[in-house]
Amino acid sequence: MDPNPAYPTEKTYGAFLHRELSVSWLMLATLMGGRHRLDPDLLNRQFSYLDLGCGHGLNLLFNAAAHPRARFYGLDLNPTHIAGARAKAEALGLGNVQFALADLTTFSEGRPSTGPCRGWPEAYDVVVAHGLASWVGPAVREALIAAAGSLLRPGGIFYCSYNTYPGWLSRSTLQMLSVEEALRAGGSTSAAGIRKAADTLLRCMGSEDNVWPLGHELPGLRSQIEQFQPLPEAYLVGEYQAAHQPLYVGPMHRLCRAHGLTPIGSASLPELFPELLDPGRRALVMEAVDAPMREVLFDLAINQTFRRDLFARGACPPSTPWWRRTLADLQLHSCAESGDDRDAFDTSLGRLGLDPDFVRTLKEVLADGPQSLGWLMEQASLDLEDALMRLAVLAGAGVIGVGFPTATPSPGPAIAGFNQRCLDQITAGEEIGALLSPVLLQPVNVNLLEAFFLQVADAGLPAADLAQLVWMGIGMAGGNVKDPEGQPIEDPEQALSHLQDFWETFAAGRLPVLRRLGIGNAGAPIPAA
Template sequence: MGWDHGYYSHSTYTSAFFRELAPSWLDFAALIKGHCPPRGEEGQPFRYLELGCGMGFGLCVLAALHPEGTFVGIDFNPSHISHAEGLSRRLALTNVRFLEADFLALAEDPSPLGPGPEFGGGFHYVAAHGIATWVRETVQQALFFVASAALRPAGLFYCSYNTLPGWLGRTTFQQLYELERGRSDPAEPKVPLRRAIAGLKALLGTVDQPTALRHAIPQLEEDLAGLDPEQFDYLCGEFANEGWQPLYVADLHRRCMSHKLHPLGTATLPEAFDQLLAPSIQGPIFAEANSLIRQTMIDLATNKSFRRDVFVKGLDPLTLQDAEMRIGGLGLRPLHLPSAPSEGPPSFSFGTSFGQVHGDPDVYGPIVERLASRGCTVFELQQHSGQSAAELLMVLSLFLNAGWIGFDRSRQAGAGKLITQCQRCNGVLMELIAGGRPYASLLLPEVGTALPVSLVDVLIHKAMDQGLQEPMLSTCVLMGLDQMGVHLLAADKSPITDPEAKLSRLQALIGDFREYRLPILWRLGGLPSPKERQPRSAQRRSRAPAPK
C-alpha cells in the first residue's frame, strides 16, 4: 500500500465552496437542536479545522470572510497543499495555514494541529466534506479519532458522506468502472469512464424493452446521465478510490459515537424537521423512538443519497429561555427573495430531499415581506409574522436552504474593514477565474457566505467594468470565451455552435447577471456599488444641495 492508502491521488480534486461549512450555518444547525453553539455571538474569535481540505479554495473563502477566525487545512496530497498555500498568498490571508499530513499519522501524533483541549486549545469547528466514504475504514477511523481529539468540548463536527440506499445504483457504475480501469491504458484515463457509462447504459435496455437491471434500479438511467467524463477530476475523486463505500446512516453514526462524537443534527436544514416528510410515512417514523432506527427509516423512505450530519463532542443543551434569546437575536439579510407575482397570490414551493414542500401564502407571505427590507432579527420577524418559534424556524430553514436569505454580519465590529478586504479578494479571484482557474464563487462579506458565479459572469463584469455596451459587450465576452476554448452550453449541456444561438444564450446570461448576481454583490459588500466607485469629488457634488 502506497502513501495514498488506496485513495486516488493521480489528479487533483475540484475547487468548490460549500455554504454549509460556514460557522454561522453550523451554529444555526446546533441551535435548532437546542445545543449551545461553540461561539457566544457572531464575530467572536474561533478556531476551525478542515480535514481533507483538498485544493483549499473553500477554506480560503471562509478565512477571508471571517478574519476573527483561525483556520487550519489538512490534506495528504502535496499538490493540494501547494495550490492551497499559493491561493492564500495571492489573497494575502494571514489567518489560515495548510498542513500536508496523513490521518493515520495524526492519529498517532496530533501535535502538528497545535495545542489540544487539554492545554486550553482545540478547535470550535472541525469539518470533513465527503471524505468519510472515499477512504478505507482504517483511515476513516483515524479521521474520526483526529476530529474528536482536535475538538474542544461542545465543539461541532461536520461530516458529509454518500449514503445508502440512494447510492445503490451508482455502486453498479463504480464496480464496472473499477474493472475497466484495470484493463485500460493509464495514458488515456477518460477511456474507462466512457466505457463504464456506455456499457451500463446498454445493460438497461430500453423503456419499451427494459432489462431486469432497469426494473430493479429505475433511477440508474438518470444517475448515469449526470456522469460527465469531462468532469474527470471530480469523477476520479468520487469513484476511483479503493476504499470507496457508501454507508447507511446507522453504520456511520455508530463509528462516530465510538470516538465521543454524538449525532446532533444536520446542516441540510430542512431535514431537521421531520414534519416535512410526506404524511403517508410520518406515522411509522414518528412512532420510532430509537434514533438510529428512525434516521435509517427516513433515509430508506426518501432514498437518501447524501447526508451533511453535525456531531458534537459533549452536549451543552440550552434552556428554553436561552434558546429563544440566542435564536431571537440572530440577524437575517435577504439574498434573493422571490418577487410578488403581477396577478394572483404568491406561490411558495421548495425542493427538499423529503420531496416538494408547499408553503401557505398567508403564513409565508408576511415573512417574505418583512425580510425584503434591509434585514431584521428573528425576534423582529416573529413579532411581525405572529408565528410560533418552532414554525418560524422551519420556514427560515427552508428559506436558507433555498438561498433566499443569509445571516447578517454587517453589525459586528470591523464590518467596513471586512468589506474592503473581501472586495480586494474578489478582485483577485475574478482575475484568476478570467485566467482559467476553476473557481466558481465570490465573497459576500455582509452575510458570511459566497455567491456562485461562472467564468461567463466574470467576463461579463470585466467588459461592463470597461464601460462596454451592446453589441460590443456580447462580442467581447464571446471573444474571451473563444480564446479560452470554452463553449456556451444549451439546456441539454451540449455545446452551442450556431452564432445566433450563441448570441441569444449569452444575452440571456448577461440579463441574469445584471438582474440577479450583480445587485447581490453590490448590496452585500462583494463589489463596490457604482455610487461607492465615484471619485470623492463627484460624491461631494452629488450630495451638494441644488442651487436656488
C-alpha cells in the first residue's frame, strides 16, 4: 500500500447508506434507461459484487442480507473502516461478504496475485465506486476506472458517482480556503478549519445591503454554505479535503470509454429523462449533436453537482418486446404516509409537478396493496414513455417503491432475522439507521426512536404500556429521551408523554408504510393510541 495515499486515511468517514447502491435499484435504473439488458433474474441467482472504497461497509451488508446466494466484496484504505465492517458483518450474521484493507490501484490490471484479495473472484457482475472518483487525484482515478473495466464480466455494470462541475464551481472556493486553513494549522483539513473558511467566505460576499464582488459573481454561495452547516463533521472533512477534485462529465466519460466502459444511464432516475426539463432547457439538451454532448449540455442546464453514472462492459440494448414485458411486470408499492399530499417534488432537474388527481389516486390504490406498472399503464391510459417519466419522479422522491417479481424461495424469513439483529444493534447505539425491505430489497431509513418502538410494536399492548417499555429500554441502553431540539427530557412524566405523542404519530403514519414494505409483522394490528 502507498504510505502517502492520494486520499487521506487519518480520519474516518461517516457511515451512510445509499439506496442507489442496492442491486435492485441498479437493476431498476438500468432497465428504465433501456440502453442495456440486465436480466432481473440476476436477483434470484448467484452473482458477485465489488465495492471499491467501501467505507464502513453498510451498503455491502444490506446487499448481502438481501441476496444470500450472491457474494459481496469490499476494499478500503482505512483500517478503521475495514475493522468496523468486519465486526458488523459478524454481529449481523452475514457470511457472504468479505472486506479487505487494500489499495484499489493494485486492481488496475485485474485481481492481484498477492495480498489480501488474491483469493477473490477474477470477474464481477457489478462493480461500484460511490463518490470516490472525485475524492482522489488523476492517477488513482484512472486506476479506479481501469480496475472497473478489467474486473467486470462482459455485460456487467459499473456504478460510479462523483461530484461535478458546473455545480461545484462556487463550492470550490470553500474547498480552496479550507485547504489553506489546514496548511496554516499544520495538518489536514478539519471541521474547524472548514467552518472558519465558511465564515470568511460569508464576509467576503458582503451584506445584503452592500454586496461585494464575490457575492455578485457567486450569488448562490451563501445559501450553499448555510445548507451544509448542520452536516456531520466527518462528511464535511471528506468533501472539502485537499485531494477532492470535482469533474466535468465529458472528460470522465471519455476516460471510461477508453477502458471499455459504455455509458448506459444514471441511478438518479429523473436524470434518465431530459424530456422532463422545461421546454427551453429541453430544447437545448435535445439539440446536441450526439449522446456525449447531450450529457455535457444536460449538466450545464441543471447546474449538476453530483452524478450517479451507470456504465456497462459491452452494452447490449434489450429487444423491445422483452423490455416492455419486463417493465410491465415491475411491482409498485406505496411508500407514502397517509397525510402525504405532495404532487410536486424536488429533483436535480428542478421542482417537477405531476397531475394531482393521478398522484392521489395512485397513492390510495397502492395503500391497499401493490400493483404492476402494466396495470397502471392500462388503468391510467399511459404510454410507456409517460409512465416511465412519472415513475422516475415518484420513485426518485421515495413516494413509490419499485420491486421485481418475488423470488422463490422468498428471502423474507432470513431478512426478518437480519432486521431483528439490526434493531438490536441500533437500539444499542450502533450506526446503522435502516432496516431491509424484503419487498424492495433495499434499505429503508429508521431512526432511533422508531427502532425502539418497532421492538415492541407487535407486543399487543396499549400505547401507554408501549411507551413505558421504550422508556425503560432507552434507559437500559444508557440513553435519554430527547425533545425535538435534541435536549434530554429529565422529568419521567414529560418523557413518557413525549414518547406517547411520538407513538401516535408513528403508528398513524410511518408504521403502516414500514409494514407495507415487509418490515415488521405486516398482519399484526397496530395498537390504538
